Amino acid sequence: MxxxxxxxxxxxxxxxxxxxxxxxxxxxxxxxxxxxxxxxxxxxxxxxxxxxxxxxxxxxxxxxxxxxxxxxxxxxxxxxxxxxxxxxxxxxxxxxxxxxxxxxxxxxxxxxxxxxxxxxxxxxxxxxxxxxxxxxxxxxxxxxxxxxxxxxxxxxxxxxHKLDLGLIGGIGLTLLFSSGGAIWLTTQAMKPAEDSFQQLQQFTADASHELRSPLMAIVSNTRVALKYPAGIRAGDIDKFQSIESAAMQMRRLTEDLLWLARNNGNADRSPTEIVDLGKILADAIDSHQAIADLKQIKIKCNVVENLLVLGDELQLQRVLTNLIENAIFYNRIGGSIEIEIQRSRRSILVRIEDTGIGIATEHLPKIFDRFWRADTSRIQWEGGSGLGLAIVKDIITRHHGRIEVTSHKNLGSCFTIQLPISDLNNV
Ligand SMILES: Nc1ncnc2c1ncn2[C@@H]1O[C@H](COP(=O)(O)OP(=O)(O)OP(=O)(O)O)[C@@H](O)[C@H]1O
Ligand SMILES: [Mg+2]
Missing domain, CATH: 3.30.450 (Beta-Lactamase)
Known part of the structure; x- marks a missing residue:
């Protein structure tokens, strides 16, 4: 790899x-x-x-x-x-x-x-x-x-003049040999770091994978117990619900860690499927409508289908899901979200703008770091782990795209992703 x-x-x-x-x-x-x-x-x-x-x-x-x-x-x-x-x-x-x-x-x-x-x-x-x-x-x-x-x-x-020619020739030759030397030296110097990084990634992937089954066992057993509350003492129901939500949170975290360990920085595979980004976006909005309604958040969207990009459908779903989730979870009750997708000459742009808590300017450079969460976000939504945007950025980079964010504290944020267009759009 x-x-x-x-x-x-x-x-x-x-x-x-x-x-x-x-x-x-x-x-x-x-x-x-x-x-x-x-x-x-x-x-x-x-x-x-x-x-x-x-x-x-x-x-x-x-x-x-x-x-x-x-x-x-x-x-x-x-x-x-x-x-x-x-x-x-x-x-x-x-x-x-x-x-x-x-x-x-x-x-x-x-x-x-x-x-x-x-x-x-x-x-x-x-x-x-x-x-x-x-x-x-x-x-x-x-x-x-x-x-x-x-x-x-x-x-x-x-x-x-002869000396100048000699010096230029000598410097040119030395630089030529030095470039070979530089590549060899840096490869040697990086090898131990690269090996231990890969071992660490392998360990994270293995650990997350092994944690999946016990966590699923906890979730399913708790759900079964909650399905028949007659056998539970009345005061314990809350505890069972907390166990289920904590186990779900951990499950999500292990899934994210596993994804990052398997995919992060992996340059082997470039996405090659042709996918309809408009349709993925429409589906993602549909599946989040219910949670948005719970918070009385209005989703205004201008989504057209048949906008094709070269990509991996599951990964792009993950990107849009995370951005829409963030726009809902970090929004205020009764707020709104504006989503639009449009095609420019060489790319497809998706813009997701919310009227939520916003991100302070000094925090903007950190939001794509792993595990970074603003303190105010914990009050809004406890379930997050801070890996979502790190994964989003990674996926977008693998798709040769770009993600940009603008935000004003207490006013809202706007995430824009730009993905290169597939040639089939022109057919
Ligand atoms: N639309 C938004 N409005 C305000 N803050 C945001 C928004 N999107 C992201 N953030 C800030 O960036 C942080 C990182 O977001 P990210 O999606 O990576 O993690 P998360 O939502 O906390 O957890 P998860 O990994 O489950 O997605 C959030 O905790 C929040 O502080
Ligand atoms: Mg998130």
Whole structure:
């Protein structure tokens, strides 16, 4: 027997596990990326600083005008290698106002000189890294100009691109293996819980089943005794009636527990019968008319038959019976119930609205919990166990439907169920 609830928990655990792994991998990848970028950049900056410092000796100041010395310009003009400069480098000379005076190097790396940032980066393709050194005249100690060395970052960008691809590929592969691992791990972790849950369910089912016969024996014997009251002392009749009603209540409880233990979360079978929900509803109303009359409750209904859904007739009867019972038991004397069934494009809607005690807003999220009953309900009806709506919700979920409730304390409640339509409705 496969349990839906465990499948959901397994899926949620696996997804959480994958989310944590993804987050860790992302942080790791971003960290590696930033670190590599910084290291490679720093290497270029260090090298450009050395280039600029070495080139300072080749700068001359002639009548307030800065220029590269002859040796450097000659070598450059004759296309000879300059010891301080690689083909990826540029060397520029600026006056103290930031006007470019001369440039050595073939790369197109123009960028206005910045007096604030001596380690500029120019974006674009390729990017460029610049390192600027101020040229200070020894005698007067004044800045007479600037020497700027630059280098294309194309090689670094290519390396970083490869690193990005490697990281993305690595993360993708790791996540693929991790998903397999996550499914295996969560299955292993859930197995003991799943086993003990199934044992508990089996125990509940067995216990409820075993309790059925003795309870039926109590009920039938009490009924026989009550049928011939002559043999009972007059004061004991009440006691026999209480025994019968308590035994009936327990019987109902064991039936509900048995149903929940056998069906709850069981994903094996989906309902496949085609049933007429309108007819089930009409029958359920008929069979409750007498109890409603006892409480002088008026049932106004607008029920049409031949509204087909894919479902299990007994289970749907149980749903409608419980909702109608609730609308009667938790109603006031002389109140009313409005029941309607209608077909929308994709579903069939059943609405059961009463003028009863209502449910406080803070209690609404709890009403589908097992054994939950509002304190006020015990005064209205002692026979309930609080399992009815839990069973209703379970059945509706198994039918791929939805149940909604709106309620106002002391004014009334409205339960709406929505079940997917069967294709035969369109025939
Ligand atoms: N129409 C309603 N009006 C007011 N309260 C309601 C209504 N329907 C349900 N409730 C509240 O929700 C609780 C749970 O309902 P549920 O049908 O699950 O159990 P129950 O009616 O107490 O017992 P049983 O298991 O026999 O149906 C009720 O005890 C009651 O407090
Ligand atoms: Mg009920």
């Amino acid at each position: 496969k349990l839906l609830i465990f499948d959901r928990v397994r899926l949620r655990l696996s997804l959480n596990y994958l989310a944590v792994i993804s987050l860790m991998l992302l942080v790791f990848a971003v960290g590696v990326r930033i670190l590599f970028d910084r290291i490679l950049h720093q290497k270029i900056i260090d090298r450009l600083s050395v280039v600029a410092e070495n080139a300072i000796d080749n700068v001359e100041l002639d009548e307030d005008r800065l220029m590269f010395d002859r040796e450097l310009t000659d070598r450059h003009r004759m296309n000879l290698s300059i010891p301080v400069l690689s083909p990826e480098d540029n060397l520029e000379l600026f006056d103290f106002k930031g006007n470019q005076l001369s440039k050595l190097g073939k790369l197109d790396a123009d960028l206005p000189l910045s007096f604030q940032n001596f380690q500029q980066v120019r974006s674009g393709d390729p990017r460029f890294q610049y390192v600027t050194l101020p040229l200070v005249e020894n005698k007067t100690n004044r800045t007479v100009g600037y020497l700027r060395a630059s280098h294309s970052l194309a090689a670094i960008d290519a390396s970083l």
